[in-house]
Amino acid sequence: MDRNAGFRAFVDAHQRSLLRLAYLLTGEEHLAEDLVQSVLVRMIARWPRLRHIDKLDLYARKAMMNQYISWRRKRSSDEVPTADPPERSHWPEDSAVLRIALRQALMRLTPKQRAVLVLRFFEDRTERDVADLLGCSVGTVKSQTHHALARLRALAPELAPNLPVMGLKETHR
Structure with missing residues (x-):
């Protein structure tokens, strides 16, 4: 066997x-x-x-x-910072460009912030599931999500209309 x-x-x-x-x-x-x-x-x-x-x-x-x-x-x-990405305002607003912008912005988040966003929104997990997977409290998941989304909006403003708005519905998910 x-x-x-x-x-x-x-x-x-x-x-x-x-x-x-x-x-x-x-x-x-x-x-x-x-x-x-x-x-x-x-x-x-x-x-x-x-x-x-x-x-x-x-x-x-x-x-x-x-x-x-x-x-x-x-x-x-070991990482060395590089120059900011080129200005994107002249690019057409299509889904491929948005995916690239999202990927670049995700890479600039802290590991925990990226993990929280990926688990919450790409894997569609509850805050409790994310907390269990990351070994932290639900409150930490909520605050990391809030800070990560704010940072994404700052890093890539063109993504803002496509990002979740944290409110009562999302926090009780």
Whole structure:
């Protein structure tokens, strides 16, 4: 009997969604693949204990968040700031341009702010889910979301009409 059949089944079922999440966090295809691979390598080493967890996909996502934030902390000391992106006001306002602007703005957020926005709005998770995944309070998720959206509006004003407005509806989600 193959001891890793359950792990392979888990990877087959969740690899695409984990890669999507990793790409949204890192903004780079190869770095996203490295992030997923790093988490999966750690998981297979612990598979005999992990295979009994009910929500293994949430465990993997939490591990990915932790690994991503850890990587960002290590990389931040090596990063060198570059010039501001070119002025965008002459570009046509189409969805491709907005996606590029969003990606550039997301890359300039703190790791935790980016993680909160990706989980809340791209993965459509509740504030409680995000808090559990990031190991913080719901209040922290709310404040990080508020600050991250404000920073996105400042970094890329052309995105403002497309960003969620934080109000009562979103905070009780």
